[in-house]
Amino acid sequence: MRLQLYILVFIAGLIWSCSSPNPKTQSTKDRGQKERLWTEAERNFIIQELNSTSQMLRDEIDALTNKQWWFREDSTRWNIAEIIEHLTLQNELHYREINAIANTPPLLQYIPIAKGMDSVFQQYATSSKPGKARWFLQPVGRFCDKASAIRAFFKARGELTKFAKETKVDLRKHFTFRTGAGSKPIAELKKGDARDLHQLLLIGIAHTKRHLRQLKKIKRHQKFPK
Numbered sequence: 001m002r003l004q005l006y007i008l009v010f011i012a013g014l015i016w017s018c019s020s021p022n023p024k025t026q027s028t029k030d031r032g033q034k035e036r037l038w039t040e041a042e043r044n045f046i047i048q049e050l051n052s053t054s055q056m057l058r059d060e061i062d063a064l065t066n067k068q069w070w071f072r073e074d075s076t077r078w079n080i081a082e083i084i085e086h087l088t089l090q091n092e093l094h095y096r097e098i099n100a101i102a103n104t105p106p107l108l109q110y111i112p113i114a115k116g117m118d119s120v121f122q123q124y125a126t127s128s129k130p131g132k133a134r135w136f137l138q139p140v141g142r143f144c145d146k147a148s149a150i151r152a153f154f155k156a157r158g159e160l161t162k163f164a165k166e167t168k169v170d171l172r173k174h175f176t177f178r179t180g181a182g183s184k185p186i187a188e189l190k191k192g193d194a195r196d197l198h199q200l201l202l203i204g205i206a207h208t209k210r211h212l213r214q215l216k217k218i219k220r221h222q223k224f225p226k
Contacts, residue, residue: 037172046201050161053208060215067225069146082139083211084149089137091156094204098197106173110194117192121202125209171197
C-alpha cells in the first residue's frame with residue numbers, strides 16, 4: 001500500500017512539473033511584454049517627417065492657379081488635383097489601419113521579421129520602380145475644388161500626426177501584413193511581410209515624398225500654365 005502511495009505521489013509530481021510554467025520562460029515573456037521598443041527618438045522622427053513633408057506639399061500647391069491645379073501632361077498621367085486626392089486617401093486609410101491595429105493585442109512573435117527593415121521602407125521614396133494604385137486609392141474626382149481637396153489632405157495628415165504625438169501604444173509590437181502574410185506560419189515569412197506600425201508610418205511618409213517628386217515634375221513640364 002505504501003509503495004502504491006509513493007508511486008501516486010511520484011506521478012503527481014511529474015504532471016505538476018510538466019504543466020507548470022517554466023519560471024525563466026515566463027519571466028522572459030513578461031519582460032518582452034513590458035519592455036518598450038518604440039523610443040521617443042523614433043516618435044519624434046515620425047512627427048518631424050510628417051510635419052516637414054506636409055509643409056513641403058503646402059509650399060508646392062498653395063499658390064497654384066486653377067489651370068495649374070487641373071493641368072494634365074497627357075491622358076495617361078494624373079494631374080496635381082488627382083495626386084492630392086490620392087495622398088488624402090492614403091493618409092485616411094493609414095489612419096484607420098493604424099488605429100484599429102493599435103487596439104489589438106501585441107504580436108511579439110513578429111518582431112524579428114520586421115527588425116532592421118526601416119531603411120528598406122524609406123527607400124520607397126526614391127524607388128524607380130513604377131507603382132500602381134489599387135482601386136480604393138485611385139482618384140475619381142472626390143473634391144470639386146482645390147480648397148476642399150487641400151483641407152481634406154491636411155485634416156487626414158493632422159490626425160495621423162496627432163496620433164503619433166499622443167499614442168501610448170508601442171508601435172514596434174503591433175503589426176500589419178501584406179501579400180497574405182498574416183495567414184502564413186512565421187517560419188515561411190520573409191523580411192517585410194510583416195510591418196510594425198512605426199514602419200507603416202514610414203511608408204506613408206515615403207509615399208508622400210514620392211508623389212512630391214511627381215508633382216514637381218509636372219510643374220517643370222514645358223506646357224505647364226504660367
